[in-house]
């Protein structure tokens with residue numbers, strides 16, 4: 001059976017190869033290990049193999065794991081959809097939030113972030129595929145939201161995030177990721193200090209890295225096929 005450390009090493013090798021293929025320094029790409037549905041022990045195993053940043057989709061599950069593993073000094077990223085009644089828990093249990101797509105959610109996170117903690121790092125999620133069912137702000141509305149979020153005192157807007165529709169078509173994936181990169185470049189030109197493109201998952205990190213990803217979010221390729229989400233704590 002393949003172990004978590006072996007799979008981690010394989011993913012790091014994929015990241016390094018994809019970065020070198022396009023002339024980028026592999027160190028520019030941070031691997032976010034998506035540990036949703038996996039127990040704290042799996043996270044501990046990955047941490048022992050040198051993994052520092054972990055992504056979670058479910059508020060209570062993620063907050064519990066972060067608390068259990070506090071002594072490990074890990075970095076926790078909330079990457080799931082976020083309802084306004086869950087913002088307080090997220091604002092204080094996590095270091096990053098990737099899926100900001102409404103000003104109201106950002107305002108609540110800023111107001112609820114503990115004053116003793118550093119500002120919360122956030123990314124705005126952009127719906128690059130235009131799928132009705134997907135979260136994310138429409139590309140045309142991203143700039144207005146970004147400027148408003150950047151002005152909130154307890155948040156630090158780091159960049160943009162996307163989840164394109166799954167596809168085996170590399171050219172299509174590249175086009176979606178390139179759209180997010182151009183949007184970020186536009187916002188930087190407008191004066192926002194953004195350094196992050198959160199894009200690429202287990203099946204498409206190569207295309208994302210080729211288009212400038214600085215954070216890839218990888219679950220299955222590290223931990224294996226996911227278990228059912230925790231039924232007791234939806235979203």
Ligand SMILES: *Cc1c(COP(=O)(O)O)cnc(C)c1O
Nearest residue numbers: 034079201202217218219220221
């Ligand atoms: C689950 C999830 C991932 C990881 O997906 P894999 O295909 O398992 O690598 C990445 N990003 C988000 C937002 C997710 O919900």
